[in-house]
Amino acid sequence: MNLKRDISTSTFSGFALSASLIITFLNVLLNNIPVDIKRVGDELLKLNGSEGVANAVTTVVVYFRGFDTLGEIAVLFIASLGIGLMLDSNIRCNLKAESNFMLKTASQLLFPIIILFGIYVMVYGHLSPGGGFQGGVIIASGVLLLLISHKEFEVPHSVITLIETFAGISYVLIGLIGLVVLDKFLGNFLPNNISDMGLLLSGGIIPIIYIIVGIKVGSEMSMITQNLIKRSDDV
Amino acid sequence: MSSVLFIALPLLFGFATPLLSKFGKNGVAFTSTALQLFLLFLAFSLIGDKPYIEIISIAPPLGISFVLNKVSLFFVTLFTFMMVAFSIYYLSYRKTDAYKNETKFFILLNMLLASAIGLVLSSDIFNVYVFFEIAGISAYILTAYKKTPSALEAGIKYLLTGSIASIFLVFAIILIYLNIGSLNLAIIAQDFETLPHNIKVFISILFLIGFGFKVEIFPLNFWVSDVYEGSTALVNSLFSGIVVKAYLFAFFHILYLFLPSGEFSTFLIYLGAISMIIAEIVALKQTNLKRVFAYSSLGQVALIFTAFALQSIDAIQGALFIILAHSIAKIVIFLALTTIEKNYKSLDINVLKELNAPFLRVVIVIAMLSLLGIPLFAGFIGKFLVLKAFAVEQIFPILAIIIIASLLEAVYYFKLIGFMFEKGDRKDKIKVDFTHKFIFSLLTFLILLVGITPFVISGFLLDSANVMLDSISYIAMLVKG
């Protein structure tokens, strides 16, 4: 049994090129290990107390860098649109074998618990670690479980599109209302007292925006997963 | 009127379109065009205002802000005007040849416009990265829209090179945050020169590679001609008219802020010159019209790159003139190619020999003469200013390279013009309907207007060039908040 394989020249040159690049990178990076300098994050951490939200990462994601989150939602929206455009054939299930009885029953039992957990992570994002993205992905994983175990399950396309559209519109509208009321796009115009920190209704627009983000992420990831699993059976 | 409306309104329209499509496809088309016209009027109404900062959630330098000064307003006006011209052309084109799933097409157009404007206005480096990605992903889907094998191949190539570009850009942003501690362009600009030399060069190279893929500089522009050939000519007009200009401005705006002393300008100038020559040489032997004009775009973009890299007032003013002339001319050419393709179903170079369209021939010839830099057309004053800038700095090799590249471009342009006017059998006449004639006449009139009387806009462009080079007052405006 001959276990020797000859390594082709392209593999060798690829190895040499990437190794030399990485050694250059390491050389530069190891000479410049970053020290603890004063960074923007420390300033924002001090400001965070006045927003009345217990989770500093949530404030940074939703409020201080809210426009990046809006852009990221736009990217996810466009990607979901593109995947729907590309894989847009007859939605017929592509799974070859019917899954067995244990998987079907267990997934039907687990699905509402997963959705509930996802909604909990989403809604309590400003009080405990979590938030819109994390909760949305958990919801999408529950939908994936049902898509794999039940051949005839289908996420209702028009309902999801309606929910997603309203979530997207309300995000930009909240920003525009902030522009009108406070002269700052995405300004915090709802009451956010520091004394409320730790309660569910605290932080002004921050939990509302994060719930919107969670709805959008959950619905878009579900649509992407469904488009990738269910497609016409030529492949 | 705030400048964030330029970004928020197209985003709102994009998010709301699946709902609007319930009211019929024509509703979406007309609402989209109306929105773009509104943005154009908004841009015109802001001319003459003092530069100001639009704050998002928290004042800079801790938060994100959008800066509207003369040069950003120039670009915003240019982009909205190009998009209005494109939308009006498409409104008439869709009567016979509408794209499938048209609501998605309009969403992508508006997202492209919002992200191009965002690239120009933003003053925060991570925000620039987010807009970089939105513009990229809209462009990838627009390339692969028709779902033919060549369109998908072009889309895959574009997506792979774009992903590699964003990896390098994220690496640069990570190193900037680790070593400087801020994401605001002004704070980074203040501290960037004081970094140790090797990490500064490393970050600059990562940045150059990251943006270099999108700014179409040699050797990172191998994807451009394939993408232009794979996608439709209609979408190509947006790529060369709006997308690449936004990336160019974002790159050089950041370069002027971070390296005001012009450390790498010699290297960048020669890089741009090499790109120009190689693009024009390869263009000579192309046989597909979209590829010919893709390489011509590469040459002009390389010229703009070289001019910006010189970092002098004349060169920047010349580059802004070339940007204006090139955008208008390339949109004219690609929209004319779309009409030709609709009627003759082919865009091989020989289709010009059989072209029977007197109006379109004149329009294409005017656009080509403008790109060459013939006096009395819009492209002349830009090229002249750039040549003058290089002559003043006494960098004669680049002067020679620009002139040789222009001569090579003239060779194949006159070959194309010869094909269009030579005697021989011609196919059926193309009927250009009224809306298209209006758009082509308007754009050609602008080319001739800027060419014959450049003083209507040269003062505005000179002020814009001064603003772009003046990083000190930009930093002061942002640091003050």
Added chain:
Amino acid sequence: MFEFFNQPEVIKIVVTVGSMTLFFVGLFGLLTQKHLIKIFMSVAIMETALFLLFIGLIYKQSALAPILTDNQQGFINMNDPVPQAMILTAIVIGMAVLALGVSFAIEYYKLTGKTDIDEITSLRN
């Protein structure tokens, strides 16, 4: 011996070397692999390596997570929340682009049956 590895400088060196090794694996895959999906996976590996580098180098051992708990009532001596927000955004954007790329590859395979990047050359003039 483990006290030596617990010092912050040594941790930073280990993180840098480790994430650059992962970046090297991704880069090697990008340069030598032929199958489209493997190339997309290599790009994903490179992005993950960068996020690991960032998080590893920004971490301060003596500070706590940036969230209020029963034991921690004020926002002092906490880790930096901005890199976490940046990486969250970058992960989602990278994943969205890659999902789109995979859908392009699937549709291309459905139309032509090719997945080898050396064979996708119909646009070469």
